[in-house]
Amino acid sequence: MKTMKTLSKAALAGAIAAAGLASVPAPAEAQSQDSRLYRVTSSGKLRVCQYPNYYAISYRSPTSGEIEGIDADLSKELARELGVELEIVESSFGTFIADLQADKCEIGMFGIGATLTRAQAVAFSDPYLISSIYAVVKAGGPVQTWDDIDQEGVRVVVTLGSYIEPFMRDYLKKAELVTVAPPASREGEVVAGRAEVLMTDYPTSVKLGSLFDWAQTIEPDGDLRPTPYSYVVPQGDQIWLNYVNLFVSTIKLDGRLEKFAEKNALGPIVAP
Structure with a gap:
């Protein structure tokens, strides 16, 4: 009786396990x-x-x-x-x-x-x-070189939520950081005189230069935050x-x- 009881439990456990496996789809198929x-x-x-x-x-x-x-x-x-x-x-x-x-x-x-x-x-x-960070300013404006950017009284505008925002927040020591969110734009802030510099990437710097006569791109000394x-x-x-x-x-x-x-x-x- 003891042997038969042991076999019955083993058989029951096997049946339960088999039923469980049959009810679960193959992992690759489910994924x-x-x-x-x-x-x-x-x-x-x-x-x-x-x-x-x-x-x-x-x-x-x-x-x-x-x-x-x-x-x-x-x-x-x-x-x-x-x-x-x-x-x-x-x-x-x-x-x-x-x-x-x-x-x-x-x-x-x-x-x-x-x-x-x-x-x-x-x-x-x-x-x-892969892009580095570039500055775009008004041609003939107060900022003409990279060294002119991080100075007292200079306002640097970035897009809220961009990867450039937190980097510039740490990078700038003297200049004021200004953030904008759509429908406002960085270039609109520069044109309106609410900022002297906009920080952007290669694609936007190229496009701004092709669209606007006022836009002048300033490249950093070496790669800046290549991303x-x-x-x-x-x-x-x-x-x-x-x-x-x-x-x-x-x-x-x-x-x-x-x-x-x-x-x-x-x-x-x-x-x-």
Whole structure:
């Protein structure tokens, strides 16, 4: 009786274990179906967060109303690779993390600086651009060299939520830091005389120089806070991140990244 009782318990435990295994999907299958890659291909729509006021990256043309720039082009390429419709969701540097976490979009594509602080909340792809920080001033104004910037009475404007903001907050010792959020703009502050300098990256400095006669770019002595620009996705979805990384690798190898970078005057900052 003792032997039979022991066998019965073992058999019962085995049956329970088998039933439990049968009710749980295979881990790879479960992850695949939960991934945003599966959701995008199933829904036929890719939602891309973009900041529509970023020169040469994702800038809404005042004439056509269309978003133009390298990430306007590359978001279309990503949607084409996936075989889905592209939907642009307007975002900003101050809100893109919340927008991703609230599932307003599957990916952010607008030259987002990959920083350690941001990486605590979102996942970054491999970089596709790398930029230093540049100053843009009024030609003929009081600031003409890099040494003129960090001085008493000089107001330096940055975009709220950008990676440049916290860096400049620590970097500046004498000048006053001014932050603006959309619809206000850094260039508007300089033109209006509320700031003498705007701090920006390579894409914006190039575009401002091409748009405005007053804009003069001042380069730092050597690279200042070189930052990789990457695409950003929610944390915890390795399948989707792997796909985005493969997309970045593919456009580097087949020449599309270089092609669209040159089209938007960003060739010098393409990531290797």
